[in-house]
Amino acid sequence: MVLQAQSRSRGIGGRVILHVDMDQFYAAVEERERPEFKEKPVVVGADPKDGRGRGVVSTCNYNARKYGVKSGMPITRAWKLCPDAIFLRPNYKLYIETSNRIMIILRQYPDKFEQWGLDEAFLDITSKVRNFEEAEKLAITIKREIHNKEKLTCSIGVGPNKLVAKIASDFKKPDGITVVRQNEAKEFLAPLSVRKLLWVGKKTERRLNEMGIKTVGDLANFDTQILKEKFGMMGSYYILAAQGIDNSEVVEKTAVKSVSRERTFEEDTSDIDMILETLNRLCREIHEELIEMKMLFKTVTIKIRYENFETHTHGKTLSFFTDDLQNLQKTSKELLEPYLVRQKNVRLIGVRTSNFASSSKQKTLL
DNA sequence: TCTGGGGTCCTAGGACCC
DNA sequence: TCTGGGGTCCTAGGACCC
Missing domain, CATH: 1.10.150.20 (5' to 3' exonuclease, C-terminal subdomain)
Incomplete structure (x- = not known):
């Protein structure tokens, strides 16, 4: 990851990197669609189910944060802290569409661009600006364009590298700009x-x-x-x-290396039929995505988590590439079965495919 | 606090080949 | 006959990101 691109260093002059981070992205998009939410605490994440729900908070707005709600927190805890909040299930389709439009805006500006998740990006603008003052002006321009087109705010960090830019973007939130030059970086951190x-x-x-x-x-x-x-x-x-x-360089993300699905059951279970049915469904979802991507897999890995959170993975590499659903289902069932022991209830199961080849090369690869 | 889901990369041991 | 070293692939677990 970081370390591979790490060895090359830059010549004199140094780089200028922006890190753009959308403010409370999911919650902000929901507020944009439903302006009446703006005055209320909004929590996007799992269904709290009156305090019995499973899962965590994905994002919440600033009104929810006043009650101590944070992303990553168990949804039951958020529900206890703020039972009157508006609890929303994530609408990923909407977030992805919005994200795609934002990334198109951001891509206009830099020499090199790197998207991080749906709501963050690094921009290497070294050749586009003469100094950090110009970089700050560019950051203002970017913020204005995003706000005009999407009615959303972001925070931007300007730094001599990705690390400093990322930490800087988090420094003044929301809707802030923080500039840190190389000679200020150590003191800033x-x-x-x-x-x-x-x-x-x-x-x-x-x-x-x-x-x-x-x-x-x-x-x-x-x-x-x-x-x-x-x-x-x-x-x-x-x-x-x-x-x-x-x-580390700002680099465009490369092709995906794995596709996976996993599900936490609403209640820990020992119902083998239900577990295997879920497994088959996860395989079908993965299969659909692989067909769409025109990818063949060679490795299948299952994941199981018991009620005590003990987690295992178990994988197998086939001797050939395939995109066959029956093969995926059969292989994952064989991998999972030894772990379905009567004494332990199951909390989660998952399936992952990896070791990909493009299906257009199917004939030549073995 | 009772802990999602979709990803990436690193580590360490073992198999296997030359 | 008790044992090298390099390279690659595979497997399981774990840490981290959003």
Whole structure:
């Protein structure tokens, strides 16, 4: 991921990168469609089912945040914090359509463009501007165009690399612009929690905290050898990141490498027929998508999660590429069956296909 | 706090080949 | 006859992103 594109460094002058991040994207799109929602707390995510629902909050608006609701939070907790909120199921079709139009707008501006999820993008505008002042003006122009055409706001970070631009875009939300030059980067990052760094998630944050590293400044001053030993390649990345250095390029995303579906049951179950029926349905959904993409798969991997959250994956690589539904269903059933033991209720099952070849090359590949 | 769904990449061990 | 080293592919698990 990050590390592969990492080795090349830029010549003198340096880069200018924008990170554009739509504000509370799903909730904002819903508010745009239903302006009366604007004054109320809106939570987009799973169905709370009067406090018995499963799943999490995808996005919520600022009115919901006042009650302590956050994305990623269990929907039952959000329901307890704010039972009067408007709880909406995500309307992905609408978000994807909106996202596609926004990405078309953004693509006009940079030399290099990289979409991140539905609502974020990196823009390398190095050759388009002479300095960071011009970059800030361009950011204003972009914000204005998105707002005129889509009636949505975004926050933009301007930085010398992707890491700093991304953290900067999060600095003044919503509807903000934050500019951080290379010579300001280290100072800008130093007081922030290590958690703000790209690729530092919950687990890594905890490990770093246990080593006495809480802020990016702490990380910058820590023994680099120990970090490398403890965190491997990522350790080397963290050391540079803490200095505000990130040489990864803005690159267009390449073709998808896997297609998967998974389902959490409404209640943990031991109903084998129901589980296998669900498995078949997931296979059908995957199959449809693969046909549309004109892709053949060679590897099938199933996933099972028991009621105690113990999770296993089990995969098999075939000796040939195929897009046959019966084969997918048969293979995933064979892979899953050893895990369907009577003593443990099942919470989730999933199927993933990977190891793709284009079906136009079907005849030549084995 | 009782933890979705769709992805990507890294790690580490093992098989297998030369 | 107790044992190298490099390369590639596969498998399972895990961390992270939105």
